[in-house]
Every structure is written in structure tokens, then in C-alpha cells.
Amino acid sequence: MKVTQLSIFAENKPGHILAPCRLLAENGVDIRALSVADTQSFGILRLIVSGWQAAASLLEEAGFLVRATEVVAVEVPDHPGGLVRVLAAFEGSPINIEYMYAFPFAREERAVLIFRFDDPDAAIERLRGAGIAMVERRELFGDDLFAAETAR
Amino acid sequence: MLSTTGPLFQPASAPDYIPRPQLEQLQLSRLRAVVERAWERVPLFRQRLDQRGIFPDDIRALEDARLLPFTAKTDLRDTYPFGLFASPMRDVVRLHASSGTTGKPIVVAYTGADLDVWSEVMERAFAICGLHPSDIIQNAYGYGLFTGGLGAHYGAERLGATVIPMSGGNTDRQIMVMRDFGVTTVCCTPSYFLHMVDRALELGVDLRELPLRAGVFGAEPWTEAMRARLEAMAGIKAFDIYGLSEIIGPGVAVECECQDGLHIFEDHFYPEIVHPETGESVPPGEEGELVLTTLSKQAMPMIRYRTRDITALLPGACPCGRTLRRMRRISRRSDDMLIVRGVNVFPSQIESVLLEMEHTMPHYRIILTREHGLDQMEVQVEVTARMFSDTVGALETLHDRLADAMERVLQVRTRVTLVEPHTIPRSEGKSNRVVDRRAS
Numbered sequence: 001m002k003v004t005q006l007s008i009f010a011e012n013k014p015g016h017i018l019a020p021c022r023l024l025a026e027n028g029v030d031i032r033a034l035s036v037a038d039t040q041s042f043g044i045l046r047l048i049v050s051g052w053q054a055a056a057s058l059l060e061e062a063g064f065l066v067r068a069t070e071v072v073a074v075e076v077p078d079h080p081g082g083l084v085r086v087l088a089a090f091e092g093s094p095i096n097i098e099y100m101y102a103f104p105f106a107r108e109e110r111a112v113l114i115f116r117f118d119d120p121d122a123a124i125e126r127l128r129g130a131g132i133a134m135v136e137r138r139e140l141f142g143d144d145l146f147a148a149e150t151a152r
Numbered sequence: 153m154l155s156t157t158g159p160l161f162q163p164a165s166a167p168d169y170i171p172r173p174q175l176e177q178l179q180l181s182r183l184r185a186v187v188e189r190a191w192e193r194v195p196l197f198r199q200r201l202d203q204r205g206i207f208p209d210d211i212r213a214l215e216d217a218r219l220l221p222f223t224a225k226t227d228l229r230d231t232y233p234f235g236l237f238a239s240p241m242r243d244v245v246r247l248h249a250s251s252g253t254t255g256k257p258i259v260v261a262y263t264g265a266d267l268d269v270w271s272e273v274m275e276r277a278f279a280i281c282g283l284h285p286s287d288i289i290q291n292a293y294g295y296g297l298f299t300g301g302l303g304a305h306y307g308a309e310r311l312g313a314t315v316i317p318m319s320g321g322n323t324d325r326q327i328m329v330m331r332d333f334g335v336t337t338v339c340c341t342p343s344y345f346l347h348m349v350d351r352a353l354e355l356g357v358d359l360r361e362l363p364l365r366a367g368v369f370g371a372e373p374w375t376e377a378m379r380a381r382l383e384a385m386a387g388i389k390a391f392d393i394y395g396l397s398e399i400i401g402p403g404v405a406v407e408c409e410c411q412d413g414l415h416i417f418e419d420h421f422y423p424e425i426v427h428p429e430t431g432e433s434v435p436p437g438e439e440g441e442l443v444l445t446t447l448s449k450q451a452m453p454m455i456r457y458r459t460r461d462i463t464a465l466l467p468g469a470c471p472c473g474r475t476l477r478r479m480r481r482i483s484r485r486s487d488d489m490l491i492v493r494g495v496n497v498f499p500s501q502i503e504s505v506l507l508e509m510e511h512t513m514p515h516y517r518i519i520l521t522r523e524h525g526l527d528q529m530e531v532q533v534e535v536t537a538r539m540f541s542d543t544v545g546a547l548e549t550l551h552d553r554l555a556d557a558m559e560r561v562l563q564v565r566t567r568v569t570l571v572e573p574h575t576i577p578r579s580e581g582k583s584n585r586v587v588d589r590r591a592s
Contacts, residue, residue, distance in 0.1 A: 007541075009535050009540050011575075016572070037543075042535075042569075044542060044547070067540055067541065099543065
């Protein structure tokens with residue numbers, strides 16, 4: 001289902017990914033998944049973190065450019081063909097995947113795919129129709145972390 | 153009881169309305185006196201008049217000013233520190249110095265009477281901007297050797313306004329004072345005010361909701377687009393003020409409510425426009441280099457000083473009714489011009505490109521390098537929160553639009569680099585946006 005992702009602007013220079021990551025580590029923020037999109041001159045660091053609101057304000061106060069975006073987390077079996085089934089669900093639909101990345105899920109032999117769709121709600125409908133399982137935010141972080149986050 | 157709204161005629165403003173014939177008569181008698189004084193007391197000037205076979209008595213009409221030799225910035229450097237003074241130190245009560253980017257600074261001197269004139273023109277400048285004794289003026293021009301701080305300070309005091317002598321820097325405190333003291337007017341460089349506006353947004357202070365209503369900005373060229381941005385973001389009317397240390401400091405010319413050209417205080421400064429290369433007078437109304445002669449300065453008279461500023465004298469009378477002639481706003485200074493691959497580039501052009509694009513702020517820096525004998529120009533632009541997107545495509549589109557616009561306006565290949573926020577140093581006075589590494 002929908003998960004909030006933080007994107008951080010970084011110049012494509014040595015050390016520019018380190019600074020935001022170090023800040024998050026020092027403040028006990030757990031990074032569950034990340035991807036870096038890079039061009040010749042700049043990069044975008046995308047993170048799924050525990051307590052994203054608090055993490056976003058930490059980063060903003062430190063002067064980083066941060067944007068929160070809704071992405072969709074999909075669960076797939078970690079074997080050949082797992083990804084294809086998800087992508088095939090969009091065959092012939094106008095929904096566009098802006099970008100995606102994957103990471104192994106902590107439990108069993110499964111993987112999580114993070115999708116940034118141009119139209120996340122339509123995409124969710126489509127995935128549901130195809131019987132594809134989506135992951136709740138709480139599952140990504142475990143119940144305890146989820147509880148801590150809502151209490152904040 | 154003074155009205156706090158609407159125009160208020162200040163007695164000090166009377167000279168702004170002198171009928172032209174009377175003004176020109178005053179100018180001529182003052183011109184003759186200042187030429188006489190410089191001839192008697194400044195060896196360099198006398199030597200130059202002698203070379204031309206001219207005597208002060210040869211100045212019989214205002215137009216005869218063109219017989220006189222020019223004074224250039226190099227003359228001040230060559231006679232550093234006191235070579236052009238026309239008063240003994242006993243009579244000099246203040247020195248200022250300009251920040252020379254290379255080598256020695258330029259030193260300027262004032263007698264007590266000179267300071268009176270300076271305060272008078274600054275008082276009149278503030279009055280022209282619609283300020284009056286009930287205004288609270290935050291003076292964020294640098295206090296010190298730079299003429300901006302003290303020049304604005306004494307003018308504002310003479311007007312009877314309340315002056316807060318902030319000087320430049322410590323932006324968070326500037327914003328606190330602006331809000332807590334009910335400041336109505338800010339004086340500083342336009343680039344520093346932009347920084348204040350930016351910082352206020354970050355601190356959650358909406359300047360439009362404060363009593364702030366006017367900004368008197370100068371000491372560097374700025375564009376109409378910058379004016380529109382500052383006025384909209386801060387809810388003020390932004391006035392351009394012009395001056396230079398060599399002539400007196402701020403207070404040579406200023407915009408009135410019409411914001412269509414700057415009225416020159418012609419009773420104290422005689423303006424001419426000349427061709428920047430030949431030095432010949434240009435036909436009335438045409439663009440050229442501004443040349444100024446001080447008509448009442450004692451300690452350091454400047455005869456036909458080459459300002460390096462490109463402008464034109466506007467024809468016709470201003471609808472405001474003041475008789476003082478107007479000069480067009482200076483969008484570029486010859487001194488700021490960069491030559492990149494043989495093409496003339498002005499930093500203000502880059503500013504206007506950034507201001508015309510949505511969501512960008514004119515925080516930029518120009519880096520010039522030379523690769524394989526060829527000039528390379530890089531313009532670094534800070535990414536703002538409103539520009540930033542999580543998709544590479546959106547940022548690249550923006551980058552390409554910026555690069556295209558730069559190339560179109562500058563006519564030279566420009567590499568645009570998007571940089572992280574707050575990485576370009578903010579100016580607290582005159583901005584320095586160019587890093588030229590071509591020589592090394």
C-alpha cells in the first residue's frame with residue numbers, strides 16, 4: 001500500500017550522501033530502503049525511514065532539501081517471475097512507473113518493490129484487481145516501531 | 153500631529169522643485185567655484201588644465217564643463233591616499249575608503265560642510281521615497297569605511313525619522329528587529345534584502361504582514377524583475393538609490409514614487425553622459441557613461457568623474473513635479489562586465505533569467521575557468537524547495553530550461569549546475585557573484 005518516501009537533493013560530489021545519512025543515524029532513524037538516482041551533476045537520495053515526519057524535519061532544519069512522496073510497496077515472492085507478474089498487471093494501462101527499486105523483505109523468501117507511479121490510486125486499484133499483495137507501512141517496520149511512530 | 157499616511161511635504165525638499173533656469177544659474181556659479189578651488193589646491197588638476205591651456209575663468213557656461221579633463225578611478229589610486237584632497241587635514245573631519253577589489257582602496261575626505269551636504273541630499277532622498285519623521289528606518293548598510301551605513305544614517309536622522317543602526321549581517325536579528333520594532337523602511341543592498349526575505353520565510357515570518365512599507369536599495373545594480381520580486385515578497389515599494397564614494401556616497405540620485413528614473417540632486421552634482429570609449433558627449437537622451445562633477449564638495453572636489461556606469465538622462469519632466477533631471481536606472485556597470493569568449497556578459501542578465509523562471513531564487517554564482525585555452529562559464533544555481541522534485545526528469549527539465557534561457561540571453565555557452573541550498577555565500581553588503589579562475 002502507500003508508504004511515504006523521503007527524497008533528498010544531493011550534489012554529485014564525494015561526501016554528499018554521507019551527511020544526511022549520518023544525521024539520520026545519529027538520531028536513531030532506521031533506514032529500511034534506499035535508492036540513489038544520479039545524473040552527472042546531481043543526485044536524488046530516496047529513503048524509506050522509520051518516523052518519516054520527524055526525520056523530514058531533522059533534515060530540513062539541517063538545511064537539506066527534502067520532499068515527501070507517496071510510493072506504493074508491493075510484496076513479491078523472491079524467485080524468477082515474481083517481478084514480471086507485477087509489471088504485467090500494468091500492461092496496456094496508461095499508468096506510468098516514474099521509477100522503482102527493490103529490497104529483500106525480512107521475512108521468508110520475499111522481496112518488496114517500491115513503485116513511484118504517476119497515479120498511485122489508479123495503480124493500487126489495478127494491483128488489487130490482479131490479486132497482487134501490497135505491504136502496509138507497519139509491516140515494513142514491525143508493530144513496535146509503528147506504535148512508536150503514531151505516538152509521536 | 154503628523155499624518156502617518158499620505159505624502160507630506162518636507163521643507164528640505166524645496167530645492168527639488170527649483171525652476172530650471174534658476175537651478176542652472178546655481179549650477180554654473182557652483183561649477184566655477186569648484187573648478188577654481190580644484191585648480192588652486194589640487195596639483196594634478198592644475199597640471200591637466202595647464203596642459204590644455206585652460207583657466208578656471210574659461211568656464212562661462214555649463215556646457216563649458218566639457219572643456220575640463222576627466223578624472224578616473226586610477227587617478228585616485230595613483231594619488232593614494234590623500235593626493236586629490238583640496239582641504240588641509242585641519243578641515244577634514246571624516247575619511248571613508250572604498251573596498252578596492254585589487255590593491256589599495258580609494259580614500260575620500262569630507263569637511264564639516266561636506267557632511268552637511270551629504271546629510272542634506274540623503275534627507276531629501278528619503279523624503280522623495282515618501283518617508284517622514286514618523287518612519288522607523290532599519291539601516292542595514294554596512295557601517296564603517298563603506299559610505300553606505302553612515303550616509304544613510306545621518307540623512308535619516310536629519311529627516312527626523314527613527315534610525316536603527318543595524319549595519320549588515322546577523323540576519324536573524326535583523327528580522328527580529330524588523331518585526332518587534334515595527335520597522336517601516338529598510339535600507340540595504342538589494343541582494344542582502346533578498347537574503348533577508350528568504351530567511352524570514354524560513355523563520356516563518358511573513359514580511360507582508362509587518363508595518364514594513366518601503367525599501368531603499370542601492371550600492372549595486374539590480375533589475376526590474378528583482379524589484380517586482382522584492383516588492384511582492386515583502387509587501388513594500390522598493391526604491392533605487394544611487395551614489396558612489398568618489399562623489400559623496402549614497403545620495404547622488406534616487407527614485408520618486410513614479411519609479412521611472414532616478415532624480416539627480418543637480419544642485420550638488422552635475423551630470424553628463426559621454427561615449428564610454430571616445431569620451432565625447434552623446435546627443436541628449438542617448439545612452440552612455442555617466443560622468444559627474446561635484447558642485448559643492450570642499451575636501452575632495454571631483455571634476456568630470458568617470459563613473460563607469462552606463463545610463464541615459466531621461467528627456468521631459470517627471471509627472472511628480474520635481475524639476476531635477478532623471479537618469480535611467482543602472483542595470484549594468486562597466487566594471488561588472490565579464491568578457492567570456494569575446495562576448496560581453498553582465499551578472500544582472502543571469503539574475504533576470506532566474507527571476508523570470510518560476511520558483512527559482514536569484515542565488516547564483518558565476519565560475520569562470522579556462523580549459524584548453526577556451527573560456528568556460530559555469531552558473532551555479534541553488535535548488536529551492538519549490539523547484540525540487542523526487543524525479544530526475546523534472547529536475548533535468550528545469551535544468552535544461554535554465555541552461556537554454558541563459559544561453560539565449562547571454563549568447564554564450566553556459567553550463568548550469570544545480571547546487572544544494574545555502575551553499576552559495578550570501579552577501580551582507582555588495583554581492584560578489586563572480587569567481588574568475590581564468591588567470592591562474
